[in-house]
Amino acid sequence: MQRALNLLRGIARVEIVCRYPERFLNLCAANGIELWGIERSETGTAGGGAGVPGSAAAEMRAYMRIEGFRRLRSLSIERGFELRRVARRGAPPAIRRLRRRYVLVAGLAMCALLTRALSLFVWDIRVAGNERVPARTILEELKTLGFSYGSFGPGVKSEELADKLILKIPELSWFAVNIRGSRADVLVRERIPKPEIVYGDTPAMVIASKSGLITKISVLEGMALVKPGDTAEKGDLLVTGILPGRASGSRAAHALAEIEARTWYEMSAQMPSETVVKRYTGEKKRRRAIIIAGKKINLYFNSRIPWAVCDKMTDRQGFALPGGVVLPLSLVTESYSRYEPLAAKQDAKRAETILKRGLAERLRDAVGSGGVLAASWETREEGGVVTVTLRAECREQIAESRGFTDEERERAGMR
Numbered sequence: 001m002q003r004a005l006n007l008l009r010g011i012a013r014v015e016i017v018c019r020y021p022e023r024f025l026n027l028c029a030a031n032g033i034e035l036w037g038i039e040r041s042e043t044g045t046a047g048g049g050a051g052v053p054g055s056a057a058a059e060m061r062a063y064m065r066i067e068g069f070r071r072l073r074s075l076s077i078e079r080g081f082e083l084r085r086v087a088r089r090g091a092p093p094a095i096r097r098l099r100r101r102y103v104l105v106a107g108l109a110m111c112a113l114l115t116r117a118l119s120l121f122v123w124d125i126r127v128a129g130n131e132r133v134p135a136r137t138i139l140e141e142l143k144t145l146g147f148s149y150g151s152f153g154p155g156v157k158s159e160e161l162a163d164k165l166i167l168k169i170p171e172l173s174w175f176a177v178n179i180r181g182s183r184a185d186v187l188v189r190e191r192i193p194k195p196e197i198v199y200g201d202t203p204a205m206v207i208a209s210k211s212g213l214i215t216k217i218s219v220l221e222g223m224a225l226v227k228p229g230d231t232a233e234k235g236d237l238l239v240t241g242i243l244p245g246r247a248s249g250s251r252a253a254h255a256l257a258e259i260e261a262r263t264w265y266e267m268s269a270q271m272p273s274e275t276v277v278k279r280y281t282g283e284k285k286r287r288r289a290i291i292i293a294g295k296k297i298n299l300y301f302n303s304r305i306p307w308a309v310c311d312k313m314t315d316r317q318g319f320a321l322p323g324g325v326v327l328p329l330s331l332v333t334e335s336y337s338r339y340e341p342l343a344a345k346q347d348a349k350r351a352e353t354i355l356k357r358g359l360a361e362r363l364r365d366a367v368g369s370g371g372v373l374a375a376s377w378e379t380r381e382e383g384g385v386v387t388v389t390l391r392a393e394c395r396e397q398i399a400e401s402r403g404f405t406d407e408e409r410e411r412a413g414m415r
Contacts, residue, residue: 006065006090007089007090007091008090008091009065009066009067009090009091009092010065010066010067010088010089010090010091010092010093011063011064011065011066011088011089011090012063012064012065012066012068012069012085012086012087012088012089013061013062013063013085013086013087013088013089014061014062014063014064014069014072014083014084014085014086015059015060015061015083015084015085015086016059016060016061016062016081016082016083016084017057017058017059017060017081017082017084018057018058018060018081018082019057019058019081020058021040021058021060024060024079024081027075027079028068028072031071031072031075033064033068033071033072034064034065034068035062035063035064036062036063036064037061037062037063038060038061038062039060039061039062040058040059040060041058041059041060061086066088066090066092069083069085115321115325118182118325118327118328119181119182119325120152120153120154120182121150121151121152121153121182121328122147122148122149122150122151122152122153122156122179122182122183122184123149123150123182123183123293123326123327123328124182124183124184124318124326125139125142125148125149125183125184125186126183126184126185126186127139127186127188128185128186128187128188129187129188129189129190130188130190131190132171132190133169133171133172133188133190137169138165138169138172138186138188139186141165141168141169142161142165142186144168145161145164145165145168147161147177148294149293149294149328150293150294150328153179153181153182153184156177156179156184158175158176158177161175161177162174162175162176170191171190171191172188172189172190172191173189173190173191173192174188174189175187175188175189176188181325181326182325182326182327182328183326202254202403203241203252203253203254203403203404203408203409203412204241204254204255204401204402204403204404205222205237205239205240205241205255205401205402205403205404205408206222206237206238206239206240206241206255206256206257206259206399206400206401207235207236207237207238207400207401207402208232208233208234208235208236208238208259208261208398208399208400209234209398209399209400210234210261210263210396210398211231211232211233211234211263212231212232212261212262212263212264212396212398213229213230213231213232213261213262214226214227214228214229214230214231214232214238214259214260214261214398215228215260215261215262215395216228216258216259216260217238217257217258217259217260218257218258218259219239219255219256219257220256220257220258221241221253221254221255221256221257222239222240222241222243222253222254222255222256222257223239223240223242223243223255224238224239224257225237225238225239225240226238226259232261232398238257238259238398238399239255239256239257239259239399240255241253241254241255241404241408241412242408242411242412250411250412250413251412251413252404252409252412252413254401255401256401257399258397258399259397259398259399260395260396260397260398261395261396261397261398262373262393262394262395263367263370263393263394263395263396263398264391264392264393264394265363265366265390265391265392265394266389266390266391267359267362267363267389267390268359268387268388268389268390269355269358269359269387269388270355270385270386270387270388271346271351271354271355271385271386272346272384272385272386273345273346273348273351273381273384273385273386274343274344274345274346274384275343275344275345275346276341276342276343276344277341277342277344278311278339278340278341278342279339279340279341279342280337280338280339281338281339281340283307283337283338284335284336284337284338285306285335285336286333286334286335286336287299287300287333287334287336288300288331288332288333288334289331289332289334290329290330290331290332291316291329291330291331291332292328292329293328294328296332305336306336306338307336307338309338309339309340309341310336310337310338310339311336311337311339312334312335312336313334313335313337314332314333314334314335315332315333315335316330316331316332316333317330317331317332317333318330319331346386348381348386351386352379352386352388355386355388356377356388356390359388359390360390363375363390363392363394367394367396368396369396369397370394370395370396370397371394371395372392372393372394373392373393373394373395374392374393375390375391375392375393376390376391376392377389377390378391
């Protein structure tokens with residue numbers, strides 16, 4: 001950091017010839033002149049006057065700031081030492097050399113003004129905080145509201161955008177835009193799904209959400225129609241909300257229960273024993289394009305895909321100036337690799353592993369918070385197809401609430 005500051009202010013490499021180097025160094029310290037990189041060597045003798053023997057003069061080389069050199073040069077005459085400047089480095093000498101190069105100076109000034117102007121526009125937009133809503137959807141809706149690549153940064157009103165965007169995307173609950181130079185960070189927060197509200201005073205029945213053998217039942221409200229050891233089909237009524245009244249007739253209640261049952265699953269998945277693999281021929285092609293302010297300019301003439309079967313890889317490289325100023329320029333490189341599709345025998349063990357993994361995920365999704373008591377696998381290969389079958393016994397909660405039907409309302413004396 002100090003070196004960069006010295007170069008900005010200008011550095012001079014000097015030679016000093018004097019009899020008493022210690023007095024010279026004290027003089028520099030007294031006048032606040034900083035020296036560094038000092039090298040000393042003896043140069044010979046200097047006359048000392050009548051009757052005074054000559055004394056050896058010392059030569060030193062050192063670095064100092066240009067402003068210190070100017071002050072020290074005015075002191076050299078009255079203090080009796082010789083000061084010579086060997087070289088100059090830093091910003092002041094460079095600027096002085098450019099004074100007569102008017103075209104270059106004008107070009108640098110134009111580049112600085114253009115960079116400053118470009119930094120006032122948004123050329124890079126990044127979305128953060130989204131999980132369910134795709135970033136592409138958010139950017140497209142923002143574009144319809146007038147905010148996209150090339151928008152004038154100081155003119156962006158985050159609060160107005162937030163009000164309009166939340167109306168267009170109800171899944172969002174909060175939105176903000178932070179603009180730093182030519183980069184915009186779009187921060188969103190997704191709305192938490194509203195939980196289903198179950199009112200305790202609403203008449204309801206408890207039915208079976210799945211078929212199974214009931215192992216445990218706990219009725220919180222209502223009257224149980226089944227007991228442990230009974231079997232239930234999906235949709236069967238397990239707990240009724242129609243209860244006998246104190247007088248003649250019935251009353252309606254919101255039936256609640258926790259019912260645990262053993263359930264059984266049988267799932268199958270298949271995969272061909274032959275598959276297609278890629279054999280690359282070694283032929284490759286590369287195309288480049290540049291994107292300026294959102295407009296793509298192809299640097300090639302033929303835009304068709306070079307081969308019918310090939311892999312395509314796209315790489316996009318942006319450009320930025322020191323300090324984080326993003327330029328409205330990016331280079332797009334499209335690479336194509338040709339291959340020939342070949343039929344190959346699928347490894348039976350690998351196919352079995354893939355199918356088992358998929359079936360296990362399906363079972364886990366189906367059971368949810370329940371547990372798997374036992375599972376068995378069966379694998380067979382016939383007709384060029386590998387088939388894996390999963391049979392599992394699980395433990396699940398099968399209680400599910402539903403409202404009264406019209407017939408049940410009449411039985412309960414409800415209008």
